Amino acid sequence: xxxxxxxxxxxxxxxxxxxxxxxxxxxxxxxxxxxxxxxxxxxxxxxxxxxxxxxxxxxxxxxxxxxxxxxxxxxxxxxxxxxxxxxxxxxxxxxxxxxxxxxxxxxxxxxxxxxxxxxxxxxxxxxxxxxxxxxxxxxxxxxxxxxxxxxxxxxxxxxxxxxxxxxxxxxxxxxxxxxxxxxxxxxxxxxxxxxxxxxxxxxxxxxxxxxxxxxxxxxxxxxxxxxxx
Amino acid sequence: xxxxxxxxxxxxxxxxxxxxxxxxxxxxxxxxxxxxxxxxxxxxxxxxxxxxxxxxxxxxxxxxxxxxxxxxxxxxxxxxxxxxxxxxxxxxxxxxxxxxxxxxxxxxxxxxxxxxxxxxxxxxxxxxxxxxxxxxxxxxxxxxxxxxxxxxxxxxxxxxxxxxxxxxxxxxxxxxxxxxxxxxxxxxxxxxxxxxxxxxxxxxxxxxxxxxxxxxxxxxxxxxxxxxx
Numbered sequence: 132x133x134x135x136x137x138x139x140x141x142x143x144x145x146x147x148x149x150x151x152x153x154x155x156x157x158x159x160x161x162x163x164x165x166x167x168x169x170x171x172x173x174x175x176x177x178x179x180x181x182x183x184x185x186x187x188x189x190x191x192x193x194x195x196x197x198x199x200x201x202x203x204x205x206x207x208x209x210x211x212x213x214x215x216x217x218x219x220x221x222x223x224x225x226x227x228x229x230x231x232x233x234x235x236x237x238x239x240x241x242x243x244x245x246x247x248x249x250x251x252x253x254x255x256x257x258x259x260x261x262x263x264x265x266x267x268x269x270x271x272x273x274x275x276x277x278x279x280x281x282x283x284x285x286x287x288x289x290x291x292x293x294x295x296x297x298x299x300x301x302x303x304x305x306x307x308x309x310x311x312x313x314x315x316x317x318x319x320x321x322x323x324x325x326x327x328x329x330x331x332x333x334x335x336x337x338x339x340x341x342x343x344x345x346x347x348x349x350x351x352x353x354x355x356x357x358x359x360x
Numbered sequence: 361x362x363x364x365x366x367x368x369x370x371x372x373x374x375x376x377x378x379x380x381x382x383x384x385x386x387x388x389x390x391x392x393x394x395x396x397x398x399x400x401x402x403x404x405x406x407x408x409x410x411x412x413x414x415x416x417x418x419x420x421x422x423x424x425x426x427x428x429x430x431x432x433x434x435x436x437x438x439x440x441x442x443x444x445x446x447x448x449x450x451x452x453x454x455x456x457x458x459x460x461x462x463x464x465x466x467x468x469x470x471x472x473x474x475x476x477x478x479x480x481x482x483x484x485x486x487x488x489x490x491x492x493x494x495x496x497x498x499x500x501x502x503x504x505x506x507x508x509x510x511x512x513x514x515x516x517x518x519x520x521x522x523x524x525x526x527x528x529x530x531x532x533x534x535x536x537x538x539x540x541x542x543x544x545x546x547x548x549x550x551x552x553x554x555x556x557x558x559x560x561x562x563x564x565x566x567x568x569x570x571x572x573x574x575x576x577x578x579x580x581x582x583x584x585x586x587x588x589x
């Protein structure tokens with residue numbers, strides 16, 4: 132398997148976590164999507180990462196589509212460790228939260244922070260590069276507080292975010308938060324429940340490779356890789 | 361079943377088409393999401409339509425989550441008429457295009473046109489109402505041409521958008537286009553293949569209720585409800 136991804140892309144991180152939880156080890160290929168490489172456009176006309184290419188050559192694009200594909204192929208064999216729960220009502224809740232983080236949180240928080248602070252460093256001017264837009268960063272920081280409260284509320288009332296079981300919902304939330312956390316933009320002190328839940332997810336072996344990645348010239352926030360932050 | 365929806369909301373239209381294809385007839389409840397009604401927020405904290413409430417009271421929010429739910433509950437029994445195909449590769453393609461229209465086309469085209477031209481009429485100033493933003497409309501119109509070309513290319517090389525079978529991909533594409541088409545913002549003359557494909561979808565019985573809906577004070581474009589446009 133090959134996974135086209137980008138460092139600190141929250142959707143790529145989510146898929147890497149999912150694959151690691153199922154002990155799948157794809158070859159990782161970094162793709163600078165803003166270059167719009169013709170060979171990559173042929174794999175995914177939307178020109179976004181992640182794209183998973185399976186052993187038979189099927190290209191599976193996007194976090195949501197990949198997570199359904201992985202569940203169909205590997206979910207049942209995982210038994211109790213399956214990341215999509217067995218009942219209809221539980222699956223609705225996992226998918227609802229997955230969309231919450233992969234679409235809503237991304238649009239309101241993580242896309243702005245990662246694009247303004249990280250990707251723009253690598254883009255040429257004509258690809259959208261340049262200095263960070265401080266109003267986009269300000270808006271994202273205001274939104275992250277609201278989201279953190281919601282995560283705290285879920286974590287307080289349930290064992291994991293979507294219910295009793297560890298699921299895709301925990302991985303998508305943690306993936307998006309981890310990119311923001313590297314940048315020091317998650318006010319963990321504001322919500323003890325959210326912080327404790329994140330510490331539990333972060334200490335899983337699947338998280339380790341992500342926590343060791345860094346950006347040249349941009350050090351991680353103080354407690355980013357600290358498991359007892 | 362109850363379906364909370366909004367007239368001309370492309371995601372609501374998609375779900376209505378899916379339900380109609382499966383001969384399911386939910387009670388339709390219009391929800392002005394910008395009012396942020398507390399009872400509706402309890403059903404869907406994201407405060408978006410559509411939300412399907414099933415017979416057992418489970419609230420299923422959002423086009424993507426609803427389409428997976430409907431497939432799990434009614435797909436197999438539909439046999440040849442199932443809207444999600446049976447093989448892994450085909451399902452990837454249907455889901456890819458479903459995300460294409462429900463996320464990408466929405467963000468680039470249909471959200472702007474419907475919000476600026478329709479919803480703003482019903483919103484108070486503090487809810488985001490006001491005169492339409494002409495630069496948002498201009499951008500959406502430029503984007504719709506690109507999308508129409510892509511749809512035409514798919515329709516030319518395949519029987520239906522995702523392959524041999526009529527699927528969710530056709531319904532999501534047609535749902536989003538239909539809202540734009542009411543407003544006269546789809547340049548059908550630019551692509552014969554896209555036009556012929558849309559004429560086939562539009563003439564299905566599931567489409568009939570949508571084509572008869574109108575907005576007071578805003579007449580539909582000339583050929584909107586015309587099956588041989």
